[in-house]
């Protein structure tokens with residue numbers, strides 16, 4: 001078990017929380033990144049780009065376990081399409097993949113659906129690349145991380161009037177808790193699609209934004225906006241939620257108390 005574990009996206013919000021947890025478990029780690037970086041203390045960096053496939057064979061070589069956290073708002077199926085054959089050639093024995101709750105429940109029936117919610121389609125397609133890879137795999141779907149919720153709230157709070165999609169709810173989860181679960185799963189036996197991971201509470205989107213505004217001491221009017229399309233309807237029906245899997249502990253309020261201060265916002 002001396003082979004390094006490859007963490008794709010090991011420089012991102014989730015992946016950089018996965019890396020130290022793997023180190024704490026006594027594992028050597030290799031991080032795939034599009035940017036050259038210095039390694040050290042049991043962590044090496046491998047340059048590569050999953051969008052083009054460049055460097056991926058070398059990054060995967062000699063690894064037995066991959067924790068695939070690389071992702072963007074578009075094109076994750078293409079990234080999986082470059083990772084999977086390289087992992088097969090390297091004889092990887094466990095491909096651990098993170099996806100999103102609702103990947104299979106947000107329909108992309110129209111251009112409007114695809115423009116606003118295409119991310120869910122690309123996550124589902126990436127899931128299929130992994131499941132059909134012939135490799136032993138595990139996929140965990142998580143709800144939105146607090147960090148993403150914070151980024152969204154910050155952007156919205158720049159507007160003089162904040163439009164919030166009517167009926168949208170979210171169940172933000174702590175990325176560190178998701179990272180811990182990913183490490184547990186990655187070091188265990190491949191398990192296929194495992195139960196979803198959601199944060200401890202479901203919130204109306206306007207309450208999440210209000211919580212942020214309160215923490216910043218800001219006042220903004222919030223106006224409801226009705227989003228058209230089947231994907232938005234699925235969101236209003238809770239397709240992005242996992243209320244039966246509210247297994248996360250750290251709440252949005254806990255996160256805000258630590259990360260957001262008034263009057264000047266303390267960015268990470």
Ligand SMILES: NC(=O)c1ccc[n+]([C@@H]2O[C@H](COP(=O)([O-])OP(=O)(O)OC[C@H]3O[C@@H](n4cnc5c(N)ncnc54)[C@H](OP(=O)(O)O)[C@@H]3O)[C@@H](O)[C@H]2O)c1
Pocket residue numbers: 008009010011012013014015032033034035048049050051052068069070071072079098099100101123141142143144145146148
């Ligand atoms: N954020 C959420 O709320 C949420 C919820 C559920 C699931 N997820 C999933 O969790 C994963 C991680 O999300 P995150 O929020 O941690 O993302 P993030 O902070 O935006 O980080 C993205 C990571 O992906 C890597 N990456 C992007 N394009 C790449 C490419 N072409 N080749 C190689 N690496 C590439 C980046 O590495 P470099 O820039 O160093 O190359 C970076 O480390 C994603 O798959 C996402 O869909 C996220």
